[in-house]
Amino acid sequence: MAAFDDVAKIYDEWYKTKLGIFVDSIETECAFKLMNGKKSQHYLDAGCGTGNFSKKLIEKGLDVTGIDISLEMLSIAKEKVASTNFMKMNFYDLKFNDNAFDGILSMAAFEFIKEPQKAIDELIRVLKPGGELIIGTINPNSPWGEMYQSKAFEETVFQYAIFHTIEELSKIHSELIVESKICLFTPPSVKESEINGTTEKKFREKNNGGFYLIKWVK
Secondary structure (H helix, E strand, O other): OHHHHHHHHHHHHHHHOHHHHHHHHHHHHHHHHHOOOOOOOEEEEEOOOOOHHHHHHHHOOOEEEEEEOOHHHHHHHHHHOOOOEEEEOOOOOOOOOOOOEEEEEEEOOHHHOOOHHHHHHHHHHOEEEEEEEEEEEEOOOOHHHHHHOOHHHOOOHHHHOOOOOHHHHHOOOHHHEEEEEEEOOOOOOOOHHHOOOOHHHHHHOOOOOOEEEEEEEO
């Protein structure tokens, strides 16, 4: 998608801010609590963007392949994680054999997937029996979801977003779902001075979590 090519060079800037670092740490912790990946296993980072999670998976000792639809994003990912195989590819038509991966992680990509059933069908097809698929995406019914759906984001890449509720995605191959998690209770309006180790606990009872993850096992 050309929109992602246009923002590729500035995409990582937010992750350098105090809030961006905090959000990334919360989502990463939540994802890794669900993961059972073992060293040297082959994982697919589906919708890898600039390689943020590909790098983290490599650091966990996993063999990683990353796919994305933006060549500009992939170019940055290749600079960031030279040891990983990155390819331009569409979720709906994965150029991999059946049962190719031990695990699949997709973080903050399903916001832009119009046909989640078709995409998840393909992801499960390329997953080995017993392998895990973990999808993490923005919760539309939360302060974060409300922000990304507001007028302030109408001229950003989020104008192309289609937010799926946890109830929606949980209906897809529900027989394979083993666990789900919700995190990021801290709202986007939080004051920088309030971002600390107790921030999530403070907001947990006040807000819906802004990010949820679902785990399927084939």
